[in-house]
Amino acid sequence: MKYSLILSLTMLCLLGCRNEPEQALGTLEWDRVNSRIPASEAILEIAVQEGQRVNAGTLLVQIDDRKIASSYNDLQARQEQAIWQLKELKAGPREEIIAEARARLNAALATMKNSDESYQRQQALFTTNSTSKQKLDNARNTYLNAVGEVNVLSASLDKLLAGSRKEQVEQAKCRVASLQAQLEQMQLIRDEYSIRATRDGVVDSLPFKLGDRPPLNAVVCTLLAGERPWARVYIPEPYRSQMLPGSTFRLKIDGRQQVFSTRLRFISSVASFTPYFALSERDRSRLSYIAELEIMDPEAGKLTAGTPVQLLLE
Incomplete structure (x- = not known):
């Protein structure tokens, strides 16, 4: 026991x-x-x-999100403006503008021709002592001014006919791309104002x-x-x-x-x-x-x- x-x-x-x-x-x-x-x-x-x-x-x-929406709309409008500016550069000047420039050049050529004839007459009169030295100088200056006006208008017409420079077009493209990137970034910020679940x-x-x-x-x-x-x-x-x-x-x-x-x-x-x-x-x-x-x-x-x-x- x-x-x-x-x-x-x-x-x-x-x-x-x-x-x-x-x-x-x-x-x-x-x-x-x-x-x-x-x-x-x-x-x-x-x-x-x-x-x-x-x-x-x-x-x-x-x-x-009204404030960010207003900024977004403003940026969107600036991008739209840049896009149209790029299209304008690619299209070049309008035919009406080229025609106007050509008409101005023709008028300037006519003025230069008249100035040249007047200058030639004054030279002939001056050789016979029928006119003064001052009138001859005035005719010469008028002719030279007409020649200068023709050169300016001729250069302007050549510029219009040549169209936009490649560098200008590329700069406009970069401006549009920059505004697009800013717009996308602002859209991401705007989306954050609608707070959503990132996971289940x-x-x-x-x-x-x-x-x-x-x-x-x-x-x-x-x-x-x-x-x-x-x-x-x-x-x-x-x-x-x-x-x-x-x-x-x-x-x-x-x-x-x-x-x-x-x-x-x-x-x-x-x-x-x-x-x-x-x-x-x-x-x-x-x-x-x-x-x-x-x-x-x-x-x-x-x-x-x-x-x-x-x-x-x-």
């Missing part, structure tokens, strides 16, 4: 002293995507509600209300992105070397009887607190390393961020 009692007590002690798996503690997390306001303008529309699941591209918040997810928070004018770069919507959360846990130093990315582990989640299967996707190479080289060998075991684990069970999609978890280090 005595030996039987001793044997029973021994078995109870052994059962009571059986080691449970070490646990690394942490919490559930979701990928948070913050949408920020591009300018301090009023909120005209909030198109979603907190807790609503949205797809990438869904409109979340609409910001007043659930609307977590909308910190501002309709009509508010948030400051520049303020977060106006936060999404919890992805199909399911992931776990962030703190791994004790003795287990750090055994934690290999891609390895699978079991995870307990508070409030759930089910044990979830996880895959390690990242573990920090730096301790979260005091650097390891500043500690003794005994104290190093107290260090923790942040690890991120992907939860593979589809049912995890219903779990909320911040829920405590325990990773079983078996």
Whole structure:
């Protein structure tokens, strides 16, 4: 009887002293995507509600874009003007302008001819002392002015007939391309006034209300992105070397009887607190390393961020 009692007590002690798996503690997390306001303008529309699941591209918040729209329209008009100027350069001068220039040149030629004849008469009269030196000089100056006018009008006509220079056309093309690039950039900025979801997810928070004018770069919507959360846990130093990315582990989640299967996707190479080289060998075991684990069970999609978890280090 005595030996039987001793044997029973021994078995109870052994059962009571059986080691449970070490646990690394942490919490559930979701990928948070913050949408920020591009300018301090009023909120005209909030198109979603907190807790609503949205797809990438869904409109979340609409910001007043009248100012940027006005600048966009002005730039668009300047680009249109530059395009027509380029077309004008390529087409060259109109036939009516060329005809007008040719008519002016013909009139100038007629004037030059009359001036030349008058000058010749004055020269003949001057040789016979029938006219004064002043009248001869006046006739000569009139003739020279007519010659100069003919040269100017002839050069102008040649310029019109030659058309636009290649360099002018290329400069006009570059001006159009520059305005097009500015227009595309402004369109991208204008599109940012319609704040849309960049990933599939659930609307977590909308910190501002309709009509508010948030400051520049303020977060106006936060999404919890992805199909399911992931776990962030703190791994004790003795287990750090055994934690290999891609390895699978079991995870307990508070409030759930089910044990979830996880895959390690990242573990920090730096301790979260005091650097390891500043500690003794005994104290190093107290260090923790942040690890991120992907939860593979589809049912995890219903779990909320911040829920405590325990990773079983078996």
